[in-house]
Amino acid sequence: MNLREYQAKKIFADSGIPIPPGNVARTPEEVEQITSQLNTPVVLKPQLGVKKRGKLGVIKFANNPSEAATAAAELFNIIVKEEPIKIILVEAKVEIKQELYLAVTIDYSKRCPVLIISKRGGVDIEELAEKDPHQLLKLSINILEGITEKDIILIKKFAGDEIARFASVLYAIFRKYDAELVEINPVVITTENKIIAVDAVLNINDDSLFRHAEIAKLRKEFQDTDHIAEEARANNWTYIDLPGDIAILSSGAGLTMTILDLINFSGGSPANFIDTAQIDEDGIYQAFNLLVKAKSAKTMLINIFAGLNRCDSLAKGIQRYLKDFPVDIPIVIRMVGNKEKEGHEILRGIGIKPFSKLEEAVEKVVEISK
Amino acid sequence: MSILINSQTRLLVQGITGDAARFHTKLMREYGTNIVAGVRPGAGGTEVDGIKVFNTVQDVMEGKHPNASILFVPAKVMKGAAFEAFEAGIKTIVMVSEHIPLHDTMEIVTKAQLVGARIIGPNTPGLISPAEKCKVGFVPSSYYIPGKVGVASRSGTLTYEIVSRLTEAGIGQSTCVGIGGDPVIGTPFSEIVQLFQNDPATGAILMIGEIGGTMEEEAAELVQKGEITKPVVAYLAGRTAPPDKKMGHAGAIIAGGRGTIESKLDAFERARIPVAKVPGEVVGLVQEVFS
Structure with a gap:
């Protein structure tokens, strides 16, 4: 969850970082x-x-x-x-004499927090890291120890005492709020030699919001436009909107991405997808409903790989949904795994020809979409 | 042999009294995994399917000597459970849960390095060594047969999709490791390929990667440097994924120019690792390295 600038600034200011x-x-x-x-x-x-x-x-x-x-x-x-x-x-x-960059984020490769300070701020940091790495100080932090005395000495040498103090405060905010990114770009040294945070970024790890009720509430201050995504998230599913015309219901992030790739390679274009966790009869009913509600697509692909759940109960969920809410777009279903034969029979009973091969199902749905 | 888990694995199930834990404990046991005990604070002295339950990991250690633990505990209490396992001296820990706070995972991973323990996951279906009749996690075992391909993957259902095709073609697996779909995980590809390199039962390595992060690139670099001499093939999901969207896995995001498919394909090309464009090409690539 990315806080808006004014919300982040309030937290920064309350923690002792001057803002305009x-x-x-x-x-x-x-x-x-x-x-x-x-x-x-x-x-x-x-x-x-x-x-x-x-x-x-x-x-x-x-x-x-x-x-x-x-x-x-x-x-x-x-x-x-x-x-x-x-x-x-x-x-x-503010009247700017110098701009710096300061951030604490996660080094996903080293799997630890990293503090980044640049003597040039207000610019794109990725660009700067590539073009002018000497202007950058990057310190890996041991998360069990936090910022050490040695780190502070290094920062003071690189950018001065006040920036070192900013860095400590920023790291404390990073830890306190379970942040993925805390950033000030730029930190401004004014013509009156005051050091202030002119911008503020605070991006909080969604999986940690359960222990930050006060932050979760801040989300309501700005409009979250995607209600479908919100509803999917409540079930621990992922909903993503895309520009095409084929709706997709699938399970598992890697397999769902693979299906998007296969559709795109075949000349089709995904409209959106729901990636569910392992679901049962009621789960697929709900996921189906959410996907139909999300937006109108030309056709829909449902992929079921029942490793531990069962094809027959998922087919029953689909059957029940279509009985309650007849859908007027063609639906293509690929279904394999436990109780595959029984599942296929149920689908045939409601006039849907099930596929076993993923590639064949993708080909079919792309053909319909054209 | 195999990597990480085998017939000598003495598994502890932390959080054994939950519904999912009970169900999968039963399935793991039916497959052949030796489950020695369970832990659930407050439920010490009870039993689950004939498996004794203890209040703390420490209580289990003396009589039962577990050498691996699977943590079926809610994300909110994962850190405490993992630290308890560390303190008791367990060196192989599988964290299946998803939605663990990132800072907690960083603490767990850092602590694991400190005490010399290995974390698999979080957000993983677990691992399976078919010839050893041992699985730790909830992978559906019917898709796996014993053989020589070591599989490492970031995604559960995609692994079943691809491994079932290998199995259908008669190509078995030494160990399949779900390394986890989170952006911070305990054991990245680069460490798994080294384990496979040193495993006599593994003849070739299949990496099932995806966009986001730089784990695939780091493993490819080891191959390029000649540290991995066994043949490696790969599949990558997300070639057509749009940037700036978390594609289901929090780890699968292209942001700030990092984690792009181009970067991964370049790294694999430099290391001469053949990459399947679609799942249907994987079997052919694996057959080629064995011929």
Whole structure:
């Protein structure tokens, strides 16, 4: 779960990292009011889920309250990558002397936290790591020990005492909130030699939200557009929306990706998929329902590899669903595993010709979609 | 022989009283796995299917001498259960649960390195060594036969899909290891291929990988350097997956230019590892390395 900037900044500020003075607004009037209270040139930052807002051109500057209100009125009418702008963070503009980059994230290869500091901030860090690795300090952290005295000395030497303090605070936030990424880009040294966090990223591991009820609540402050994905998640399933016209119901991430590949290779195009855990009769009924509800597709592929569950009970689930809610698109089913013969019989009984070979089922569904 | 688990495995089941644990304990035992005890705090003194249940792992150690443990405990308490197994001195630990907090997994993996234990998983269907009649986890054993191919995979059902084709073609397996679908796991491909390299029962290695992370690249590098001399073939899922979407496995995401299919295919090409484009090509590739 990626917090919005203003939510992350609140946590950073509460932990002792200075941020620019400002507040959030939901109307141009509020923007005007906040600008007038700040009594200084401001920056208007739409609070969105997308990254790289600067490049998208939606960060605006204003010198006075009326300029701010005009700019805000325009911003509130913009939809950025399907997300309407509803909240704007209004902050005092800072005079920049130097920009740095600071982050704590997970080194998936070394399987430990890593602290990254760059003397050049405000830029794309992946790009910088490739082009100018000498500007970077990367420290692997032993998660059982945390940041050590030795680490702190290294950071102080590289970027100074205050940045070392920032780094310690950031690591503490990373641990306290079960973060996958805590990032300040840029950390700004102002012309008055103050060091402040001008941006804030806090991305929290979804599997840890059960122990962060206060964070899970923050999600409600911004609109989560994908209700189907939300509902799938509640069952520990994955729902992903894609641009094509073949809906897919499958089980297991690797196998589902394989099916997407096979469809694409055959010239078809997936509309979406639900990847369920091992399911039973009721489970497939529900998953079927969710997929039909998600969006209209031209056809649907259901893949069942019953290792420990049973084809016959899954076929019964499908039969029951189709009886309750007749579906007007052609459905292709591949079904193998335990009680395969019995499952196939049930499907034939409701007029569906079952497939045993995955490739043949994919070919069929792609043919229908064309 | 085989890797990680064999006929000498004395398995402990932590969290044995849960429904899934009971069910799979029965299936593991029917397959031939030697299950010596179960643990469930508060249920000490009871039995599950004739298997004695103890309150703590320490209580089990003296009389039962388990040398491996499977953890069927909820994600929320996984860290505590794993640390308990470490402290009791168990060196092979299989974590089947998914949705374990990433920080907990990092702590578990770091602690395992410290005490010299091996973690398989999390988010894995487990492992199976057909010739040793030993399975630890919930892989459906009917798709596996004894043989010489060592299989390592990030995904459960995809492994069944591919291994069932090998089995149909008469190609058996030494050990199949589900390494886990999470972005942080205990034993990545690079360590599994080394174990297969040193296992006399394994003649060739099949890696079933997917987009996301750099585990496939790291294993390929070992092959390229000549540290793995047994033939290796691979299959990769997610060639057509769009970037920035978690494709079911939290580990399967292309983000910030990392974990792309191109990077993996390049690494395999440099190491001269043949890669199947579709599951249907895997059997042919494996047959080729054996001929």
